[in-house]
Structures are given as structure tokens and as C-alpha cells.
Amino acid sequence: MFESFDKSDPGRTLSFTYAGKSISAKPGMSVAAALLTHGVTAFRGTPVSGAARGPFCMMGACYDCLVLIDGVTVQACLTPVHEGLVVERVPITSEDA
Amino acid sequence: MHPDFDIIIIGAGPAGMSAAIEAAKHGASVCILDEQASGGGQIYRNVSNSKQDQVDILGKDYLAGRQYVDGLRHDRILHRAGVTVWKVDKAGTVVFSDAGRAEQIRGRHIILASGAMERAVPLPGWTLPGVLTAGAAQILMKSGSIVTRDAVLVGSGPLLYLVATQLLAAGAAPKALVETQTRRDLIAALPHLAKALRDWKQLFKGVRMIAALKWAGVPRFKAASDIAIEGEENAEAVRFRAGGKDHCIDTNIVLLHQGVVPNTQISRSLGLEHHYDHTQRCFHPVIDEFGQASHPMFSIAGDGAGIGGAKVAALSGRICALNALARIKKISGGERDKRVRRLETSKRTELSIRPFLDTLYPPPQSVLLPQDETIICRCEEVTAGDIRRYAKLGCKGPNQTKSFGRSGMGPCQGRFCGLTVTEILAAETGETQDAVGSYRIRAPLKPVTLAELAALAETNEKEAAE
Ligand SMILES: Cc1cc2nc3c(=O)[nH]c(=O)nc-3n(C[C@H](O)[C@H](O)[C@H](O)COP(=O)(O)OP(=O)(O)OC[C@H]3O[C@@H](n4cnc5c(N)ncnc54)[C@H](O)[C@@H]3O)c2cc1C
Ligand code: FES
Numbered sequence: 406m407f408e409s410f411d412k413s414d415p416g417r418t419l420s421f422t423y424a425g426k427s428i429s430a431k432p433g434m435s436v437a438a439a440l441l442t443h444g445v446t447a448f449r450g451t452p453v454s455g456a457a458r459g460p461f462c463m464m465g466a467c468y469d470c471l472v473l474i475d476g477v478t479v480q481a482c483l484t485p486v487h488e489g490l491v492v493e494r495v496p497i498t499s500e501d502a
Numbered sequence: 503m504h505p506d507f508d509i510i511i512i513g514a515g516p517a518g519m520s521a522a523i524e525a526a527k528h529g530a531s532v533c534i535l536d537e538q539a540s541g542g543g544q545i546y547r548n549v550s551n552s553k554q555d556q557v558d559i560l561g562k563d564y565l566a567g568r569q570y571v572d573g574l575r576h577d578r579i580l581h582r583a584g585v586t587v588w589k590v591d592k593a594g595t596v597v598f599s600d601a602g603r604a605e606q607i608r609g610r611h612i613i614l615a616s617g618a619m620e621r622a623v624p625l626p627g628w629t630l631p632g633v634l635t636a637g638a639a640q641i642l643m644k645s646g647s648i649v650t651r652d653a654v655l656v657g658s659g660p661l662l663y664l665v666a667t668q669l670l671a672a673g674a675a676p677k678a679l680v681e682t683q684t685r686r687d688l689i690a691a692l693p694h695l696a697k698a699l700r701d702w703k704q705l706f707k708g709v710r711m712i713a714a715l716k717w718a719g720v721p722r723f724k725a726a727s728d729i730a731i732e733g734e735e736n737a738e739a740v741r742f743r744a745g746g747k748d749h750c751i752d753t754n755i756v757l758l759h760q761g762v763v764p765n766t767q768i769s770r771s772l773g774l775e776h777h778y779d780h781t782q783r784c785f786h787p788v789i790d791e792f793g794q795a796s797h798p799m800f801s802i803a804g805d806g807a808g809i810g811g812a813k814v815a816a817l818s819g820r821i822c823a824l825n826a827l828a829r830i831k832k833i834s835g836g837e838r839d840k841r842v843r844r845l846e847t848s849k850r851t852e853l854s855i856r857p858f859l860d861t862l863y864p865p866p867q868s869v870l871l872p873q874d875e876t877i878i879c880r881c882e883e884v885t886a887g888d889i890r891r892y893a894k895l896g897c898k899g900p901n902q903t904k905s906f907g908r909s910g911m912g913p914c915q916g917r918f919c920g921l922t923v924t925e926i927l928a929a930e931t932g933e934t935q936d937a938v939g940s941y942r943i944r945a946p947l948k949p950v951t952l953a954e955l956a957a958l959a960e961t962n963e964k965e966a967a968e
Contacts (some may be wrong), residue, residue: 411647438646
């Protein structure tokens with residue numbers, strides 16, 4: 406389980422959507438970190454076999470955390486959350502575009 | 503195009519930050535670029551924004567990073583945060599993307615300080631969601647105030663203990679540590695102990711971490727072998743052998759670690775010389791005592807030049823800055839030599855623990871040369887057996903594997919499979935790792951969009967026309 410230990414002002418949260426579901430997060434978190442605290446560990450399927458993949462390195466090296474934002478494939482671990490962000494799963498075929 | 507800066511530094515970890523501070527002190531104009539939202543690198547990630555509860559958990563070594571981040575606030579230092587460098591050339595041009603927009607700058611000398619990344623740990627099941635690196639768990643603590651509860655840590659090395667004790671401090675004691683170092687490794691490391699004692703404080707810190715885990719009752723399994731992670735859609739359990747028995751521990755989070763290796767994407771893309779280091783089991787760029795690489799435009803500082811840890815990184819950053827300053831004639835060669843000599847002595851002391859650690863916590867054979875069914879290229883799902891098959895068909899080097907299959911051709915560009923492919927081919931062909939070589943790396947070092955490339959081409963045309 407991924408759990409927040411941030412005891413600062415609980416009022417300071419923002420929300421974004423992932424695959425249509427609303428997700429709350431603290432400012433400064435990455436999209437990947439926010440999804441993990443909501444129990445989402447599988448972000449995408451591989452283009453070869455469709456096997457589930459999720460964040461592995463959290464530092465921008467593995468590319469297993471790819472998600473789709475505004476039509477562009479980005480690394481969720483390097484993308485900070487902001488209010489109203491719309492995050493989608495990447496279609497399985499087009500991720501090394 | 504005229505140089506925009508005297509010195510451009512890639513990477514704002516302890517190496518890059520101290521290089522920037524040293525260079526600015528001697529009158530050079532500096533641009534320091536880093537992908538992270540704030541300065542700090544891996545060890546001091548997010549330190550300038552950390553909250554008290556994070557500092558309590560991460561310890562005072564972490565807090566020490568604030569002095570460097572503060573030092574970047576200097577008239578002559580421009581810190582570009584949140585930018586990814588994806589191309590560097592020998593004329594001193596550095597191309598990077600800032601929020602989807604490409605830009606380029608030129609420097610008179612470039613210092614590469616892009617640090618290290620964790621070694622790949624190809625085990626059965628390591629690609630399952632819920633399996634992360636130990637460093638990833640630490641990044642979650644540093645940047646997200648998030649802990650992994652009931653995690654099982656698997657592997658070996660100082661960072662494994664550090665992350666375990668940090669989790670302990672956060673009230674999220676790991677469920678177990680499954681460690682791969684053996685008694686034989688300990689015996690091999692003993693001859694290096696006397697030298698390591700020169701840095702007794704560091705050794706003592708290690709002993710204290712292990713004692714803390716023992717006190718807290720965290721089970722430690724040593725000399726574990728036959729490790730496999732099981733699960734369907736997510737990790738569910740870790741299976742292994744230790745102490746002559748089979749074990750299975752249920753967990754949804756597995757944290758892997760087998761030490762860190764230099765991130766050589768940029769130095770290799772430039773075709774700089776590298777050699778295989780048999781103690782650290784990875785490639786190091788070739789540098790001289792001043793950090794000078796095999797091309798006059800580049801110096802290489804920090805863990806990107808060979809693993810030495812944060813203090814060595816900071817010292818080598820200063821050494822590279824002095825080298826750069828002498829190259830661009832801001833200081834004399836004599837002054838460089840005099841100043842470097844003093845830093846070199848401290849660096850040697852800081853490095854004295856390394857042979858002991860490197861020998862005590864080596865990556866096990868099962869990680870260097872995984873069994874056939876294990877996936878080694880996460881992106882394209884190529885297995886160790888596939889690489890062995892290519893070798894039997896006549897494949898001699900990592901670049902050739904690409905004509906047999908797609909290993910190293912996914913978005914991570916071989917960052918995680920590169921070393922494994924080299925090791926397997928070396929073992930199969932009987933050649934040395936140096937002879938086998940590593941993947942050729944080409945810009946862009948990170949996937950960039952066509953729009954970014956087009957925008958950059960446009961600015962280049964405009965500049966050429968002016
Ligand atoms: C995940 C991880 C966690 C670690 N945690 C610790 C720890 O807690 N304690 C400890 O003693 N050691 C830790 N280490 C070991 C660490 O390598 C050294 O202690 C130290 O951080 C090395 O300093 P450095 O300046 O050489 O590199 P780093 O600190 O790694 O800094 C390199 C910087 O370069 C940037 N960079 C790399 N490529 C690019 C690019 N193409 N474009 C833009 N920026 C780029 C990175 O974002 C990074 O900030 C960790 C290593 C890793 C990989
Ligand atoms: S988790 Fe590895 S790149 Fe994002």
C-alpha cells in the first residue's frame with residue numbers, strides 16, 4: 406500500500422481525472438505518485454503482449470509510467486499534478502511515437 | 503553562434519551544483535540544467551521544499567543538501583529546472599526541452615553531471631506492477647511524502663538499508679529484507695576493511711542502520727537465491743531460497759535494489775571513451791585526474807563518472823569546475839593544479855570505503871546473467887534466452903541485437919537492459935565486456951515530439967538568416 410504521511414493542511418488538495426475517475430492529490434506530487442496512493446499501480450499495457458505495467462523507477466528512466474495528457478504521451482513520474490488535469494491511459498499500440 | 507555561457511552543467515545533483523558554485527566563484531557564467539523541478543539530484547531531491555516530517559524521516563545527511571541548492575542563487579548562475587537535455591554536440595551545443603518547447607544554448611566548456619541510476623534487477627516477475635526500485639520508494643518519500651507499507655525489499659547494498667531505515671522512521675517498517683550478498687562476498691571484502699576504516703563514520707552509519715532494523719524486528723534473509731516475484735496483475739508474493747529453506751512472503755510491494763551504476767547516456771551519445779570497471783560491474787567514461795573526458799569540450803563529474811557517493815560527487819564537481827576554468831583561461835593551469843591537489847586528497851579519503859562496499863555487495867550472477875525465461879528488456883519484453891539465441895546465431899555486440907529483435911529499441915533506449923545485454927553477450931562469446939561494448943546511443947536521448955523538432959529547426963533557420 407502507498408500511503409501519504411503528509412500532515413500539512415488537509416484542505417490543500419486538488420483533483421484531476423484518470424481514465425474518467427476523479428483523483429485527489431497534494432500540490433507538488435507527480436501524477437504517478439498521486440495514482441499510486443489511490444491504489445492504481447498498473448498504468449498501461451505493453452505494445453508486445455499487453456502485459457500490465459506501472460511506475461518502476463520514479464525518476465524518468467524506465468518509461469513504464471507512460472500516460473496520455475492532451476494527446477501527448479508523457480512520463481507520469483515527471484509530470485506534476487494540477488487542478489483539472491485530464492489523464493488518460495495510452496492506447497496500447499502508439500507509445501513509442 | 504557565440505557561446506551563451508562559459509560553462510554549461512548538465513545535472514543539478516551534488517556534483518553539478520558544487521561545480522556551478524565553484525565556477526561562478528571564479529567569475530565564470532554558468533547555466534545548470536536539470537530535469538527535476540528543483541535542485542538536489544537523487545540524494546537531495548526536493549530538499550529545498552521538504553517539510554519537517556520529511557526531514558525527520560530522511561535524516562540530516564539529506565538536509566545537508568540545502569547549502570548547495572542555496573548556493574545556486576548567484577548572479578552568474580542560471581538554473582534551468584524542469585528541463586530535459588536530449589542532445590549535446592562536440593561544438594558545445596546543448597539542446598533541451600522545457601515544457602514541450604525545445605531550446606538550445608552553447609557553452610565554452612560542458613560539465614556532464616548526470617549522476618547514476620539504479621542497476622536493473624532482472625528477476626522473474628520484476629516487470630509486474632507493484633514492483634519498484636528501492637530508489638523509487640525513496641523518491642516517493644522525498645517528493646510526495648508517501649510511504650510504501652508492508653514492502654519487501656530485495657537485493658543488496660547500502661541504499662537498500664538506507665531506504666529500509668527511512669521507511670522504519672516513517673512508521674512503515676518493511677515486511678522483510680531479502681538480501682543477496684553471501685558469506686563468500688564478506689570474506690572477499692575483508693581485505694578492504696582496513697582501508698575502509700579510514701572512513702569509519704560512514705562504516706558506523708551502516709552498522710547503525712543494520713542495528714536499527716534488527717531492533718525493530720524486521721526479518722532479514724541473507725544469501726537469498728532463486729528469487730522470483732509472483733502475481734497476475736500486480737505483485738502478490740516473493741519466493742526465494744535462504745538458509746537451506748524455501749520461503750514465500752506475501753506482499754503487494756516489492757522494492758528492488760542492486761546498487762547504482764553511472765548514467766552514461768550523454769557521454770556515450772558523444773562517442774566519448776568508456777571502459778568496463780570489473781569491481782563496479784558497469785561502464786565508466788574515461789577521465790583524467792581533473793575529470794577531463796576524452797574530448798576537450800567535456801568534463802565529467804559525480805556518479806556519472808563512477809560510483810563514489812554524494813561527497814565524492816561534490817568534490818569531483820569542484821575539480822571539474824577548476825578544469826573547465828583552466829580550459830577557458832579563467833584561471834591558470836598552475837592554480838588549477840594547486841587547488842585540485844587539495845580536493846583530490848579529500849576525495850581519496852571519501853573513496854576509501856568503496857572497494858569494501860563494492861566487494862561486499864556485488865550484484866549476484868543471477869542478476870548479471872539472468873535465467874533464459876527472464877525478461878531483460880522491459881520495453882520490448884525481450885528475454886535473456888532471446889539474447890543467448892541471437893549470440894548463437896552469430897550476434898557479437900549489443901547493437902547487432904537490434905537486427906535480431908527489438909531489445910533496446912523501446913522508449914527507455916536501453917537504459918535498463920544495456921548492461922545485461924553486454925554481460926550476456928560477453929558470457930556467450932567469451933569476449934571481454936569492453937570488446938563486446940554497449941548500445942550505441944543517438945540523440946534524441948529522450949523521445950521528443952515532431953512539433954518540438956520542427957520548432958527548433960525554425961529557430962535555427964532564423965538564426966542562420968540573421
Ligand atoms: C534513485 C536514487 C536514489 C539515491 N539516493 C541516495 C541517498 O539517499 N543517499 C545517498 O548517499 N546516495 C543516494 N543515491 C546515490 C547517488 O547517486 C549519489 O549519492 C549522488 O546523488 C550522486 O550525485 P551526482 O551529482 O553525481 O548525481 P545525481 O544526484 O544523480 O544528479 C544528477 C542529476 O542529473 C539530472 N539529469 C540526468 N540526465 C539529465 C538530462 N538528460 N537532462 C536533464 N537533467 C538530467 C538528474 O535529474 C539529476 O538530478 C541515490 C541514487 C539513485 C539513483
Ligand atoms: S517510473 Fe520510470 S520513467 Fe516514470
